[in-house]
Amino acid sequence: MKKWLLASLLVAMFLTLAACSSSEETKTEEKDTTATEEQSAETEVAGEQSPAYPMTVSSTVASSESEESGTVNFEDVTFDKMPEKIAVFDYGFLDTLDALGVEGIVGVAKDSNLPSHLQAYSADEYKSIGNLKEPLLEDIAEMAPDVIFISGRQSAFYEELKEIAPVVFVGTSQDDYWNTFLASVDLAAEMFGKEAEAREYLAKFDAALEEVKTLAGNYDTSLVTMYNEGKLSGFATNSRFGYIYDIYGFKPVTEDIEASSHGSNFGFEAILEFNPQVLFVIDRTAATGGESNIEADMENDIVKKTEAYKNNHIIYLDGPLWYLSGGGLQSELAKIEEILAELK
Template sequence: MKKTVFMLTAVALMLLAGCSNSAAKTDGSKDSQAQTKSEVTIQDANGEITVPKAPEKVVVFDNSALDTMNVLGVGDKVVGAATNNLPDFLKAYQKVESAGGIKEPDLEKINALKPDLIIISGRQRDFQEDLAKIAPTVFFSTDNKDTWKSIQNQVNAIAKIFGKEDKAKKEIAALQEQIEATKKKAADSGTALVLLANEGSISAYGKGSRFGIVHDTFGFKEADDTIKASTHGQNVSYEYVLEKNPAIIFVVDRTKAIGGDDSQNNVADNALVKQTTAGKNQKVISLDPSVWYLAGSGLESVKIMIEDVNQAF
């Protein structure tokens, strides 16, 4: 009898242990699933990076990313930004904490903010390693060889982080429709030249440049297809502009975007420019510098840029 009781007790203990192990495995599996769901892997300019899913506290230096977050309805997650260098349409974010200058992040301040995620652009690239020690740091950079595709990739990456993929899809589709309409008009509008004005000097930009979206996405023909693509453009003279004689001249006033003496930046008033087809037809068009120079690859940015170039029609 004692032997039987002992055997039954042993069996019961084994069953309990089995249930306990099973429960432990189940709980562990749930923990594992929760951990997986709390992170997401995206593509940034460096490749794949795993970041927190739906972060609650984000420091944003990339104005275009801030733009996209705002449109996607997650701007309330921003706790810090380069508040002194915001485009006009993002001025509402001046109320968040200043995280430093657009080229010099305040590492001590950012650390004190305890962000879950940091988003940077090329202007903060030198600080990426230091920022990554504070929180996962995403680096976005537009590929000027295929601007629109690159912009879509950035938007989709941000949407994936915050679980806003459906919203991003609708916004991109709406922009695509506007882009197609602009391309049709641009095809018959003649050649165009993009100039950056900076305290009296001018630089030209073509395909593959920071303003290449005018040509590769919006469809304007280049007045000069030999312009060397570079961050700062190709330094040119007003004689050059007259020689190329574009039907449309788009002007980005860098000085108005960042400050300085812009008294010599009125390209339309130049005597040689007035002799061009663009000058004669009042097609010297000023683009919003706070968008084109300080942002340019966010959802609202692209919408404003489309409206800007449509002034040519």
């Protein structure tokens, strides 16, 4: 009888201990789940997301073509984890990374003219990877970046750069500038978990584009040109700056301009012949560090006969912004705002 009673007590104690252990495990699981949910909620509030890696990334265009390098085909790149050390040649993409608050940039093309809004990257903490046309391959290799972002000016070095680190082309396409710009923003947001920040920034474009389209409706004809050391080139809708017509809504004075990355040769007499109501002039000389005489050269006796001159609608566009640093969130918004400020 005593043995039976002792056995019963042991069984009861065992069941009690098991129940306590199960209860503690449940509490621990609930605590861990709650902590995870709270951490997730804090992350969402902060606007941060955790990108899904491994991730395969495609370039903004499938290939690039130039006289120097011919046709270069860009491969998709698979990353096992988010890149922590970033080298960036393209100023537009650097602009976007900066706007989104992406960290980890270690090298930029400091040996060319950094746009004014990106001057923070001239600091010593950011190493130089060369200029926009000549990469410092050995210096880049010493940095050991996890990714190198390039655009058209570096296409000739695609194979050499690939031997150092994964290379992603983030440049824009002349034929589809606006959509390839948006594709580069999507790429940055997805790779670095900045989708919320990108949506917030792109929302600023809605109001700005609506305003510039309304403004453009006040004019029947316009012409986009680029000034370079006293010479002019013109741009139509299917060109590098065609988005002024296609996206901003300005009506081209002519479609009969050869498509080219630097525009077709365009004399002052041609401007008078077409006689646009608005004449946009991009100062390439200033963009490349030269001494510009743009206003003195442009406002000659021939151009003074145009409607654009008579109505004070020759719009001198910021050279570094339009020629070098376009294709970024900040620079593309600044372009719209510049035109609004000049024509309002």
